[in-house]
Amino acid sequence: MPVINVSKTDTTMTVTAEYDAPVDRVWKLWEDPRQLERWWGPPTYPATFTDHDLTPGGHSRYIMTGPEGEKSGGWWRVISVEAPRRLELEDGFADESGNPNPDMPSMTMRVSLEDRPGGGTQMSVETTFASGEVLEQMVSMGMEEGMLAAAGQIDDLLAEAA
Numbered sequence: 001m002p003v004i005n006v007s008k009t010d011t012t013m014t015v016t017a018e019y020d021a022p023v024d025r026v027w028k029l030w031e032d033p034r035q036l037e038r039w040w041g042p043p044t045y046p047a048t049f050t051d052h053d054l055t056p057g058g059h060s061r062y063i064m065t066g067p068e069g070e071k072s073g074g075w076w077r078v079i080s081v082e083a084p085r086r087l088e089l090e091d092g093f094a095d096e097s098g099n100p101n102p103d104m105p106s107m108t109m110r111v112s113l114e115d116r117p118g119g120g121t122q123m124s125v126e127t128t129f130a131s132g133e134v135l136e137q138m139v140s141m142g143m144e145e146g147m148l149a150a151a152g153q154i155d156d157l158l159a160e161a162a
Contacts, residue, residue, distance in 0.1 A: 003151050006144060011135055013144065014126040017151045021158045023113045026121045027084030029154060030054070030111065037062065038157055042149035045072070050098065054087070056080055061098045073098055079108070087111040091127070105134045123151075 002017040019026055029035050033052035041047040045064040052060045060076040073094030080088045092106035100106065108128045116122050125147065129135040 002155055003148050006148070008135070010132045011130070012126055012128050013135060013139070013147075014124055015144075015147045015151060016122065016124045017154070018116060018120060018122050019154060019158055020120045022119075023115055023121045024084050025158065026113055026123060026154075029157065030087060031083070033060075035157060039150055039153040042146045043153060045146070047074075054078055054081055054083075060089075061094060063098075071096075073101075075100055076109075085113050105130055105137070107134070107138070125151075 002019055003015060004018055005014075005016040007014045007016075029039060031054055033049035036052065037047045037049050040049075040062070041064045044067050047062045047064045049060060049062045054060070056078055058078040060078075062074050064072045064074065066072070073096065075092055075094045075098065077090040078087075079090060080086070087110070089109045089111075090106055091109045093101040093104035095101045107130070110124075110126045110128075112124045112126075114122045114124075127138075127143075129138065
C-alpha cells in the first residue's frame with residue numbers, strides 16, 4: 001500500500017503516501033476530474049464530479065454513491081494552487097442540491113507533492129479541523145479509513161497510464 005504514514009495532532013490529520021510516478025503525473029490525478037473520480041473516495045463509494053475548477057476561488061462538487069445507492073455530496077472551494085506542487089482547499093459536505101451543508105463542518109485540506117530521492121512522488125494531504133472534537137467526529141465517520149482506501153487506488157490508476 002502506498003500510504004507510509006498517518007499522523008494526527010489536536011486539530012490535524014496528515015496522510016502521506018508514495019508513488020512510483022513523477023510529480024506532474026500525480027498532479028493530473030487531482031487536476032483531471034475523470035481521473036480524480038476514479039480514486040477520490042473509497043472503492044465502495046466512488047465519486048462523480050459534476051464541477052471541477054482548480055483555480056483560486058474555483059469550486060468542485062461531487063457525489064459519492066454507496067453500494068446500496070445511497071448518495072453523499074461534497075464540495076471544495078479552492079484557496080490556492082501552485083501547479084503541480086501544492087493545492088489548498090476548503091472541503092465540506094454538500095446537501096442534496098450540491099450546496100454546502102450548514103449542519104456539517106468544513107475543513108482545510110493542503111496537498112503537497114514532492115520529488116522522492118531516487119524517483120517518484122511523495123504526496124501529503126494535511127487536513128485541518130476547527131477543533132479536536134471535529135477531528136474526532138470525522139474519524140468516527142470513517143474519514144481516516146476512507147482516505148487510506150482512496151490513496152490505495154492511485155497505484156492502479158498510475159499503472160494504467162504507464
